[in-house]
Amino acid sequence: MTQLAIQCEVNDKTVAAQLEPRLLLVDFVRQHLGLTGTHVGCEHGVCGACTLIVDGAAVRSCLMFAVQANGANIDTIEGLSDAGQLTALQDAFHRHHALQCGFCTAGILTTAWALLREEPAPSRERIREVLSGNLCRCTGYIPIVEAVFEAADAIRSAA
Numbered sequence: 001m002t003q004l005a006i007q008c009e010v011n012d013k014t015v016a017a018q019l020e021p022r023l024l025l026v027d028f029v030r031q032h033l034g035l036t037g038t039h040v041g042c043e044h045g046v047c048g049a050c051t052l053i054v055d056g057a058a059v060r061s062c063l064m065f066a067v068q069a070n071g072a073n074i075d076t077i078e079g080l081s082d083a084g085q086l087t088a089l090q091d092a093f094h095r096h097h098a099l100q101c102g103f104c105t106a107g108i109l110t111t112a113w114a115l116l117r118e119e120p121a122p123s124r125e126r127i128r129e130v131l132s133g134n135l136c137r138c139t140g141y142i143p144i145v146e147a148v149f150e151a152a153d154a155i156r157s158a159a
């Protein structure tokens with residue numbers, strides 16, 4: 001099988017690899033890099049569990065080939081917290097009990113992270129709209145929306 005060379009930044013570290021062209025980005029991150037915080041749910045772009053931040057945008061990594069990430073800057077859930085501390089977003093999720101089984105949580109956090117970088121003051125309606133592509137079977141979404149709303153406030157206050 002032909003292999004293609006890629007190089008990208010993952011959580012601020014340079015990564016180089018030779019990969020089969022059909023390898024999905026989510027499988028590269030989980031199986032080749034060992035970053036298993038990103039989950040695989042539906043594998044066809046519906047559930048949002050596999051969401052990564054690629055060049056600043058929330059991307060479903062089950063819909064992207066790893067070789068398409070050549071030259072890209074990727075953040076996974078492992079890269080969102082700095083120096084072992086919870087970010088404002090993670091802290092708000094913790095305080096609002098915005099997760100139960102946690103299967104969806106990495107994808108929701110990366111999606112919300114990308115939203116707050118683009119839109120620092122989203123309304124609750126906007127947060128609901130953006131997170132409508134991330135399926136959670138457990139929480140009912142109210143604590144998730146409240147956590148994102150509160151984290152936006154905390155991030156603006158800290159800026």
Ligand code: FES
Nearest residue numbers: 041042043048062
């Ligand atoms: S696993 Fe990618 S959207 Fe569900």
Ligand code: FES
Nearest residue numbers: 100101136137138
């Ligand atoms: S917390 Fe279980 S799927 Fe969201």
